[in-house]
Amino acid sequence: MYEYKFVEADLGGFFSVANHRQLIEEHAKNGWRLVQVLAFDYNVQGRPRRYEIIFERKVKGDD
Numbered sequence: 001m002y003e004y005k006f007v008e009a010d011l012g013g014f015f016s017v018a019n020h021r022q023l024i025e026e027h028a029k030n031g032w033r034l035v036q037v038l039a040f041d042y043n044v045q046g047r048p049r050r051y052e053i054i055f056e057r058k059v060k061g062d063d
Contacts, residue, residue, distance in 0.1 A: 008050055011050065039051050
């Protein structure tokens with residue numbers, strides 16, 4: 001069995017910095033595996049402003 005974690009990430013922009021790489025590396029160190037990235041909150045040009053990163057890891061004791 002697996003547990004899942006959903007983390008919102010910013011793409012960055014004129015006044016902000018993208019944080020997706022930092023989030024992925026941080027979660028990987030804690031045993032989470034990247035499953036998928038979903039884009040949402042689109043601007044008027046159709047470009048997503050934010051992403052949701054989905055991680056999974058095996059539940060301990062459930063072999």
